[in-house]
Amino acid sequence: MKRTILVFICTILTLSVFNTFAITPEEELLTRKEQKLKNYLTEIKAGDRTAKENILDEISKNFESEKYSEDDKKLIELVDFLMGEGSVRRQFEDGRLINDFPEIRRQSVKIMARIGGSDAKFSLLNALNTETHSSVKAEICLALAEPNMSDDSGDILRALSYMYRTTNRPDPNLVAALIEAVENIAKGNSMNYSEAIYLLSEIQHGNYNKEIRMRALKAIETLSD
Numbered sequence: 001m002k003r004t005i006l007v008f009i010c011t012i013l014t015l016s017v018f019n020t021f022a023i024t025p026e027e028e029l030l031t032r033k034e035q036k037l038k039n040y041l042t043e044i045k046a047g048d049r050t051a052k053e054n055i056l057d058e059i060s061k062n063f064e065s066e067k068y069s070e071d072d073k074k075l076i077e078l079v080d081f082l083m084g085e086g087s088v089r090r091q092f093e094d095g096r097l098i099n100d101f102p103e104i105r106r107q108s109v110k111i112m113a114r115i116g117g118s119d120a121k122f123s124l125l126n127a128l129n130t131e132t133h134s135s136v137k138a139e140i141c142l143a144l145a146e147p148n149m150s151d152d153s154g155d156i157l158r159a160l161s162y163m164y165r166t167t168n169r170p171d172p173n174l175v176a177a178l179i180e181a182v183e184n185i186a187k188g189n190s191m192n193y194s195e196a197i198y199l200l201s202e203i204q205h206g207n208y209n210k211e212i213r214m215r216a217l218k219a220i221e222t223l224s225d
Contacts, residue, residue: 033066037074044082049101052082056107063114070117070148079115080123082108087130102133109139116148124149125159134170137163138177145181157185157192161199175203175212183219196223 040059044052059068059075068075085108086100109127112120121144128140141163143149144156151157164170164178179200186196197220204216 033072034074037072037078041074041078041081044078049099049104052085052101052104053107056082056104056111060107060111063111068115070115070120072115073119076112076115076119076123079108079112083112083123083127084130087127087132087136102136105131105133105136106139109136109143113143113146113149116146118150121149121156125156128159128163134174137167138171138174141174141177141181145184151185151189151192154191154195157182157195157199160185161195164199164202172208172212175206175208176215179203179212179215179219183222186223193223 040055044055047055059066059079070076083105085104086097086102087105089099090097091099105127109124112124124140124144128137128144131137131140141160144151144160149156160178160181164175167174170178182196182199186192200216200220200223204213204220206213
């Protein structure tokens, strides 16, 4: 009888210990994802251009299945790192910049736009100040206008206005992206209305081709309806 009771107690204790240390499927997925992102980060810091492109492609392809979100801080760290490749972090060889990869930065911006949230927004605003390539800047403008980038305080629109007014002879493609971004940000947001109309009016009366000026006018009309 005593032996039976002892076996029973040992069984209960064993199950209790097992349950204490057992992890849920959600926790296991999170741990696996965290480790994968750490491995990615190590690879992109040591790898060449092709390695960086491959990792970005893999993240983009598996974004939904991995359930990436603004809670994945390692992902934001990784993408932010690549957004600075050749703009913030510059590598020179014999006086020549050897890591200026605007396509990598542009793809990184696209992924950051999918992540969303305050950390992603802060990262994109920083990139807007440091980026010099027009196609990447245009992508940043569009990313900042995504619905998951809240602009209730108006800081995004102010940053876009400042970028436009401090850019010497902005590329038409950049201006077109800016018009689209400003219109999307200002839709349904009365706080941004005045600044948006003022900026779009500047563009409409600027020294641009007819298509750009008409785009700005159409955006003004849309926001004024």
